Amino acid sequence: MGGAIRRGPRQIELRVPLTSSTDIAFGFVVRKPRRRRRKRGALRRWTAAVTSAACCVIAAVIPIWTVIAAPELERLGALVLAKPQPALVASVSSDRPERAVVVARGTPVTALRKDPPGLQLHTVTSGETLLSIAAAYGVTPQTLAYNNAIRDTAEVRPGLSLVIPPIDAAIHVVREGDTLAEIASSFGADPDTVREVNSVAFEPADVTVGRVLLVPMPEGRYPGFRLVLRDAPRVFAPRVRWPTDGIVTQLFSQVHTGIDIAAPYGSPVVASGSGTVTEVGWRGSGGLSVCVLVDWGLEVCDYHLSATNVELGERVVAGQPIASVGSSGVSTGPHVHWEARTNGVLVDPMTYAPTMVTTPRVGGATGSP
Secondary structure, eight states: SSSOOOOOOOEEEEEEEEESSOOHHHEEEEOOOOOOOOOHHHHHHHHHHHHHHHHHHHHHHHHHHHHTTTTHHHHHHHHHHHHOOOOOOOOOOTOOOOOOOOOSSSOOOOOOOOOOOOEHHHOOOTOOOHHHHHHHHHHOOOHHHHHHTOGGGGGOOTTTTEOOOOSSSEEEOTTTOOOOHHHHTTTOHHHHHHHHTTTOTTTTTTTTTTTTTEETTTTTOTTTTBBBBOOOOOOOOOOOOOSSSEEEEEEOOOOOOSEEEETTTTTEEEOOOSSEEEEEEGGGGGOOEEEEEEEEEEEEEEEEEEEEOTTTTTOOOOOOOOEBBBOOOSOSEEEEEEEEETTEEEEEEGTSSSOOOOOTTTSSSOOOO
């Protein structure tokens, strides 16, 4: 009426729902293109056609992909839009004591304790002696005798059962009131060694009444124990120690039953090997003497001594001082008359002695036993 009304282009909106539970949608507005007087070129027409086709493909593919990936999208949305959870506060009752929390720095490993060495049982057969059985098991005769209440080697007969420890040790059964320290002290042993050998980790939990403990005695010397040796041993090994440092003045012969070694008066006389003292005292013309039965079977005697340091039946070790050089009995000067026997038969000690350091001065005035 006052003039012509100009209308805008028509708009067409296309909505495609993504899922049934959401209100997200894609909308397109299709506007009718304005007519242009100039003609479009072929390139512009192709570009428009390709763009329209791409939009149609995207509009068809995106809804399908959204439906397929809906569970993952829901989980992602829950993580992004999740509300922070309130911190959990544990209420601690005042009547309960607090406990310390130990945090391990690494993976815990359980260490297994080794079992203590076990005992063995041996039945004596014909021809066996206490010394031969001890040699077979690698322990001293005193160890077998002490742990089996044997005072005399003659008590060992066929059919007798012997308890044999794996090492030279005393077998002790724990009694009421016993402690590991007291047990070790009664044998003169180290408590830590006893604890280690028997795998004792906790006391008194591991030292219970009736438990068998091994008290190591490396030299097989048991306090107050003396063993009487009666059976004739056999020789198993070839070498022993010289009884003293000196000069050999007489050798073994049919008329001389040993070797004479001249040395200063009072010089120490040592045990030629580890074994048991079988004789201590005066032996006629041989004067003061000491005899030791070596574990492997040789019996060694020293004569013309001035003093002795051991007792009958005592356990000695190789190199241990057992007496002093003297000139007792029939003797013309301080020396040691050294004898050796095997199975009761006199033998030449030089057969078992180590190589001589000095040249023997045969014919010296040292007398005879």
